[in-house]
Amino acid sequence: MAQTGHLTRAPQAAVPWLSPVTRLRIVILLTILVSWEALAASGLLLREVVPSLVAVGRALAELLFRPDLKWPVDIGSLRFVHQFWVPAFYWHLYVTIMEVATALVIGGTAGLLVGLALGANPFLSKAFERFLYYLGPTPKIVFFPVMIMWFGVGPESKIAMGTISCFFPIVLSVAAGMRQIEGVLIRVGRSFRLNTWQMVTKIYLPAMREPIVNGVRLGMGVAMIGTLLAETKLSNKGVGFMIIDAYNTFDMPRMYAALLMLFVIAIGANTLVGRASRG
């Protein structure tokens, strides 16, 4: 006989100390770390390829805390000139962040303006967006020799690499975002007789916050890759240079430490910008 209306309630367990998902995460992490250490101790692979976690930890601590570079600070207006001893990583990180930020400002502004023009004008969009759409996913690093010839071997060529990398995702996101704005918002703006500048600042940009921030997030990711790869190819500063320098001197724990910090920073920046799009 079929049983109906028989509701059973699982005995209420005491609030678990950790949820099953967290416990599984801890188990996965521990498994990876223990396997790594076992592999390092076994000597099956080159010790340099899989260094002991202790060595990586030591390299990470040195990277973050051992002051090994003089960083001159000169604030002319305050008549403040001083040299601080800092870990070299922060100086290289500063260089890379400045390059990526400058690239984002230049590429982002250009992308925003071109995207607004393409989004607002269907004729221009049909004429040019196809080129941008197809050029977007091409490997930008091959432009690096040209950028060196145009802008030299200094940070300018890295900024240029970051700029051409981030321009495409931003322009395509902005153009697509502009086309998705609800017509009623545009009609409200027109009925208030807003001029072009007011339309852009009061209607278009606020309505497109999400696609713009998403474009910037994508752009930041590719700008970072473009800049860092260029630094590994030809440079004497920046995190990319640090990584390739650690490879050239075969200091693998230091390379792991630099890569680890780089990934943490990149993932953190991506998460922050992602939160901004959700408000």
Added chain:
Amino acid sequence: MIRREAVPFVFGAACLLALVAVLEALIRAGLINPFIVPKPSEILWSFERIILEEQVLPRFLLTCGEALAASLMLTVVGISLGVLLHRWRIVRLATETWVAAVASAPLVLMYPLFLVIFGRSAWTIIMIAFVAALPPVILKTLEGLSGTRPVLVNVGRSFKLTPSQLYWKILFPSALPTIFVGVRLGMIFALINIVGVEFLINFGGLGQLVNELAERYDLPGTYAAICFVILVSVLFFIGTERIERWLRPGT
């Protein structure tokens, strides 16, 4: 007579040609240094030279071979991991955010590590492309499988399909278009990384060609090689886009 809808396209192409013509004129007039930007006509002529003298075809085939190997590995491993995460919900809850986070990390920067492991060989290039392009394939496979309409799954259950039949007859065919979006994204990432790493480590196919010509300061050749790389990438992009449209009609 140009059809009405072709007018913007013709205008765009004409603007591009006009830009090239203006560039040629400025270089000929000496307003742009020809040792920094070679004349477009010179670049055009050097296409024949690089195709004949620089073994473009074997290089192209090598890059294609690397891309194919990386794509096959991506498809097999990425889809399998996606299915695994879909099958065990708790594993998905524990690791999906990790996979998404890894997708946003500049994994290609690990190429010196792969150089140590695999040496300066095609395997370094294939493996870095595989690792860097894996997350989107996993995430899209998961998205496709999870997005299967419940009614389809219920129909399967009402026919008493076994779990394996449910996967092969219902879930997989329904998720296939989304999975292909992931595979295509992965293939594009893989190609970008392959050409990039070829350029950076000066080994292999088309990426190395750009690097070699630049090191020889063969400017028209470098520009022509860059144009060739861009052309190949665009054709690859269009080809995979066509397949995607064929799989997802009406989108």
